[in-house]
Each structure stands twice: as C-alpha cells, then as structure tokens.
Amino acid sequence: MSSLSAIPRLWRSQSITVKFAVAFSMLLALLLLEALVGYAGLQVSQRAEAEILASVEIRQRVFEMDGELEKARRLHRDFLLKYPEIGFAKAHEEYFLPAKAVIARVVAISDDLRQRMAASGVSAALRGRNKDISLYLSTAQRFEKIFEELVGVVTVLAAPGAGLLDQLGRLDAALESRLRASGEAHQLFLVMGRHANEYLITRQRPHMQQALNTAFLLERGLNSAPGLSPGQQDEARRLLRDYVAVAGRIPDIDVQIRGRFNDFALQAQAVDPISRDLKALAALEVERARGRIHRASRLATAAIIATALTGLGFALAVAVLIHASVTRKIVALNQTAEELRAGDLNARSLVRSGDELGVLAMTFNDMAAQVQHLVGNLEGNVQLRTEELAFANDKLEQAVRELDGKNQALEVMTRTDGLTGLANRRRLEESLLTEVLRARRYGKPFSIILLDLDKFKSINDIYGHQAGDNVLIAISGLLTRTARETDVVGRWGGEEFLLVCPETDLQVVSALAERLRMELLTADFIQVGRVTASFGVAQFSQGDSMETLVRQADEALYRAKGGGRNRVEVGAAETS
C-alpha cells in the first residue's frame, strides 16, 4: 500500500523531461508490442503457407505416383491380354519395357516423396506416414520383380513355339497322326486330350491328372495297339512321355502364375489404401493449415485491435497525465499572471510540484510578492502625479475646445458666402467635383441649376446696395426652402446662384428649376417688390467635366436671358 502511494509522489518529484520520456517510452513499447504481434501472426501464416505448399506438393506427387503405378498395372494387364495376339517380342517391346520404365518412375517418385515427407516443412502427421511411403516404394519394386517373374513363367507357358502350350499342341498333333489308326489306343489318346483340354479350360488340376492317368493307360496299351509297328510304338511312346512331361509342368506353371496374380492383388491391397490415405491426409493438412492461418489471422487481428485500443487508452492516459502535470499548471500560472496584470496584487499561483513548473510557480509567487511590495511604496507618488496630470489635462482640453471653435468658425468662413450664408463658390466647386467623380465612378445622374436675377443692377441702382443685398438674402432663403435636402445651394457669384442636385436627371431638375422660378415670381420682396430670374439647367453626361457642365448651364442661362428672361432653358450636352 505504501509502495502504491509512493508512485504518485515519485511521479510528482520527476522533471518534465523524465515524465515525457517515461510516457513516450511506454507509447513506443506499445507500438513495438503491436509490431511484434503482427510479426508473430505473419510468421504463423508463413509457416502454415509453407505447410500448405508442402502438403499440396505431396498430394500432387502421390497422385503422380499412384497414376504411374496404375499405368504400370494397365501395361501389365495389356501385356497379358495382347501377347497371344501380337506376339511376345512386340508385347515385350510395347508393354513390358514401358512398364519397367513406369515402375522406375514410381520408385523415383516414391523415393522423392519419402524425402519430402521427412523434411520439416510438413506436418508431424504426414512425417509419421513415411513408413507407408517406404512400403509403397518396396511394393512398387516388388511389382517390378513379380512382373518380370510373371513374364518369365508366362513365356515358359505360352511363348510361341517354345512354350509349353505350343509344345503340347505339337505333341498332340504328332500323337494324333501316329495313333489315328490304332483303334483303342486312339480312343485313349482322345480321352487324354479331352482331359487336357478340360484342364486348360478350367485350370483344375484333377483334369490334368486324369489326362496323365489316361496317358499311363495309353502307354501300356501301345504294346498291343493294332496297326503300329514296333518302331512306331517306340516313337509313339517317346511322344507320349514328352507329352506327359510337358502336360505335368503346365499346372505347376499355372500355380506360379496364379501366385503372381495373388501377389499383385496383395500389393494393391497394401498400396491402394496408402495413396488414398495420403491424399486424404494431405488434403486434411491443407485444410488444417488454412484453419491455422485463419485462426492466426483472427488472433493477430484481435491482438492488434486490443493493443491499438490499449495504445489509444494509454495515449489518452498519457495526455491526461501530461495535462495534469504540465498544461493545467501552465494554465494556472497564466491565470494568476492575468489576475496580477488586472491589478490583483494578492494573486498567487497554487501550483506545487517538484518539476520545472513547480519551480517556476514559486519564482512567480516571489516576483508577485516583490511587485506588491514595490507597488505599495509607489502608490502615494502615483496619486500625486495623477492629480497633476488631471489638472494639466483639464487645461489642455479647454485650450483644445477653444481651438476647435475657432477652427469651425474658420471653416464656415472659408466655405460659406458671407452675405447669404449659402455655400460659396469654393464649396460649390468641391461639391461639383465630388458629384462629377461619383457620376463617373457609379454612373449616377446629377444635374445643376444656374440662375441669374434679372435686371439686378437696376435694383442696386434704384434701391441701393443694401436693398440689393436684402434681395439676395431673401432669395437665398427661398432657394434653401424650395430645394431638396440633398441639393447643395450656393452663391456662384454676384447675383448668380448654383444648385447641385445629386442623382437627379434633366427632367426632374427642369421641374425643380421651374418651381423655383414660380416661387420667385410669386414672392414679394420688401421695398423692391417682384423679382424674376433666368434659369439654365444641365445634366452631367459621361465625358463631361465640371467646367463643361457649368458651361452647358451657363449657355442655357444665356439663352434664357436672350429668350426674354424669367424662363428656364435646358443645356445641351457637348459633343467631343
């Protein structure tokens, strides 16, 4: 228990470098573990694949071996079936020699198979069947030996000319010719021949024994056979003894042939299950190896997933640990620093650990205490300087306000007509320039109205300049009231006024000009009475400048003057 509680303590006492090193080492260890699991799975799969390959090759060789042995058996059977028809020499060439070659291949294959099965690449079950292959090999060798023996005894029995059967046939024919006229002896000869034929059909030895018994009687009867001279009797006796000798050997040869056939049957009984079992076992081994690959794959996948999940969990744990050991402390330190910056000189970090951050927190707290101490001494001085600064600031703000008033007055003076209070020519030109630029940039229409009081000189002349100035002031008021809020109304010079009408086409501005004319016409000016004015209007077109626009309005005004005054004329656009 004490050792368990010592772990967090030990952990806290470590430096950040050590903590990072431990955390990342464990992550690396997990990665290595995952790689090892994958490698182990791969190894198992590779081994199983090698076993599959070996098993498939073994099965292939067994098939090959079995096929070759079957071929040898077919050749052996064909030899026995065909030699009476095609002759021994040809049968020997066509069947016996190929059969020997095939058996040699069987022996080679089974020997190769035995070596393959002894190799470590195959399963223990297959290696355990090596003795079966030894049996297969020795049986194949025995097949060759017995086949040779069989051909030998068959040759003795049935070789054309020299074979026992042919010999028997010739002796039978010779005896027939000698005994044909011998009466009872011939009858015995026929009986003997019948028994011999019965044997050749049934291969039951008692028939041949009967033939031999009859031969014994025939030999005794030859002495008294009619129609045979002593020489013929001797000749017939010699033939008969040869017949008995040959006939007596045939059943022995038959027994030997049957023995060889039995041998083949026993060989087949021995090897057929071996090849069948081996094929089945090899197939089973393939299936087992496949199953092993499948299981290893599943196991490796599960292990990889498990280690990956563990790694993920561990990574999260490391993250939590690092968060607890590093990030949280940095955040706490940062927060304390913020509080300190906000003026809370009592703020202190609560981080306590043996690592670099713990040392930093302690240093920070010392610094904060030092700052608090220094701030406590400087507070009075700061207060005094602050009051002084506030006083100086008030004085400065008052001076600024005065300056602003003067600046505003100067601004009004520079941009306003002194008599009428309308925009002076400078401001009008600024407005015109601004609208020209806007119209050029955004394609918005704007128009101007230039008006000139008719016969103003006579007013000055008749009623004096003061009366003229009063008219100008009254007209300024009328224009300001009648114009729209967005329009800029100004005194262009003398008794000329200019209205800048933004976003207004020629039709609207003409109507506005007409309304101004009518207002003016109906106004009654003190001392002067009625006053009229002539109007020239113009609309800005692309390509116009401020000067060309004013010139168009001026020309229209001139035409209005020329047309009898107190009227509105529209300026024509200039062609370039």
Added chain:
Amino acid sequence: MKRSATRVWAALLLGGIFLFWACTPAPEPCSDKLGCVDIGPDEPLKLGVVQALTGKVASLGQEQVRGLELALARRGDRILGHKVQLLTEDTGCRPEGGANAALRVVADPKVLAIFGTTCSGDAATAAEVMSRAGLAMISGNNSAPFLTAIGGARAPRWQAGYLRTAPNEESSGPAAARFAFVKLGLRKAATINDGDIYTRGLTDGFRQEFEKLGGRVVLDATVNKNDTDMEPVLQAVVNVRADLVFFPLFQPEGNHVLLQARKMPALTKTVLMSDGSLIEDSFIEAVQDAARGMYFVGPTPPRQTSELEALVAEYKARYHAAPPTFYYVNAFDAANILFAAIEKASVQGRDGGLHLGRQALRDALYATAGHPGLSGPLTCDQFGDCAAQRFNVLKLTEPAAGVEGLKANVVYTYAKGQ
C-alpha cells in the same frame, strides 16, 4: 563481497548449463553394418508378427501367436523395461502373402525382428524381404529343409537372419522312407505334394532316402491347394501300384486324399502316410475311422517336464482351452531366444532408451547355444536351425484317442546322425 557473490552465482549457472548439456543423451553412433535401431525411453519395442491367421491353417498360426504371447506374458509384456508392440500381419499361408506381409512390417524402420512364419512357403518369401531389410526372423513352425540347410549345406532358399526352432524336416522324409522300407518292407511308393516348398521338401527327402535304400518312387504327383477331387491322383497311385502313399499335405487337401482313398478298393492295402501337419485333433475329428491304420511322421514331441506342464497350465488359463498341438512350445522357445538375443544385443542408455545394431541382433541369435527350451535344448547353427532333428513315426490305431493317443503310439523313431 557483492562482486564475489555474483561471480559464484555466475559460475554455478555456467556449471549447471554444462551439466545439463553433458547429461543430455546424445544419439549413439551406429557402427553396425546393417544399421541400428534407437528406441526412446518411452517408445515401445516393435516386433513384426507374420503368421497365417486366415485360411485352413489359421489354427497353426494362432498357436504360434499364442506361444509368443505366453513368452511375453512371463516377462510382464516388457523387454528391457519397454512395452512390446506387435505388428501383426497375415500371410494366408501363401508365398505371396508372406512377401507382402513382410514388406508391410519392414516398412517401419523401428521394427527389430519378425516372429514368423507359419507356413514354410510364406517363410521363403518373407525371409527374403526381411533379410534384404537387415532384420532377423525366427519361426517356431517352419520346417521345410529349403529354408536352412539340406545335407549339411546351405539350402536354396536360405536367407541371412532367418532362424527356426521347429526341427528341419530334412530328416522327416528320410524317417518316413526308412520306416516304410525297413520296418514295413515296402518297395514301391508314391508321393503327393501340394507344390509348396514345405511338402515338396518332404516328398523329395522321402524319395531320396527311399531310393537310396533300394526302393522306387513310382509316382511323384502334385495337387493344388484347394483341390477337392483327389480321385485322379489316387487313380495314378493305383495305376503305378504303389505300396505306400506319402502325402505330407495340410488340411483340407490331406483329408480329401485320405477319405477318397478309403473309397477306392484298389487302395485298400496301400499304406497311407502323412506328416506332422495332419497331427491335429481337427483332422482326426474330420476323418475319424478313415484315419485308422494311417501313419504320420513328425517331430518328436517335447519331453514332459514340470516346466512344460506349467506352460500348458498357463496356456489353458489364458486361452481356456487345451493346446491342440505342441507347436506353440516351439513358438514359445523361438520367442524366448529372440528376447534373449535382443537383451544381449541392446545397449541401454541411462534414460532407459535402447540402441541396437541389426547385425548384432543376428549375431546374438546365431550365437544361441544350449538354450533350455521346453521343446528341448536349442543351439542354433550357421544355417538358422536351432532344434535337433528327431522324428517319430506314429500310427493311428484308435481315432477316439485323438492326438494324444496318436502321439503315444510311436512305432519308429529317427534321429539324424544316429
């Protein structure tokens, strides 16, 4: 102090590794010219059993197996602490069966030796396979002269490594011939074999001895195994007017010859003689009175001793029947000779494993001398014959007395060299 302790531990560890390496049994090097067999501590000791277990002579094969089992049982079914595993194969009492059965047995490289066979014809082919594979083989039943020695010389079918405890019947035919010629005064004889080297060996031995004595073998006939119609061959006997027919056949061919001969009036006075293969209760029961007056030549039965009586008691206890013949005794002796040779030729490791040279085993078998067999003292010669050649001629006078009555009625005894 700490460093010295570390050194001590390191030395102990190294010493332990060395001891482990030194104590690990290394495979014994093999200097035997025929190769060696290594049997692990927990591995069984394998013996091939090649006998006729089906067919008409299956009972003889079974007797051989029983003789082996009794010998094993006396050793607790273990040799040198190893369990004995018997790989049993049937020959069917056919030469080709012997070869193929032996092939199956020798395919297992761990098999030390073969116990078999029953029939001599099987033995000739099986021994050939066995000898080529470098094994040893011992039989308690084979008796054909062709397998070992004839006239003191190596016989045609002799094979290195083949031994037997049944007596060479080289003297069986001569014993019959001598009895016929000398005791019965017969001069014309006929022989019938079945083509097998065993029966042919007997009839050949008979003919040589009979003709040497001055008699004539007027018929040397052969019947096939499984023949049932024996009348033709018996007619041949009639034709040649033989005084005696020597037919060392097995059942059922021997039965057919006897029964059909008894039905032929011309053979009423003809003496019928067979050999040990028909000295069986089953034969007497099958032919009954027809066998009365018939002669049999066979090996002298084992001497009745207390050891033999103990073995008979074990036989009866184990198989719940009395032994039909005494050939199981030869099998018992053969098994004991084989076991003794294995023990002699084996080198046993500290872990109990066995290392055995194949030639060493053969040498140990051939070196058997004065073995106290229950069939008599056994000394194996260079040809593989271990039993003395001593034969009795028996006459069946009372079928009801069975084999025991027959064996008791000894009319002539022949021992080689006497």
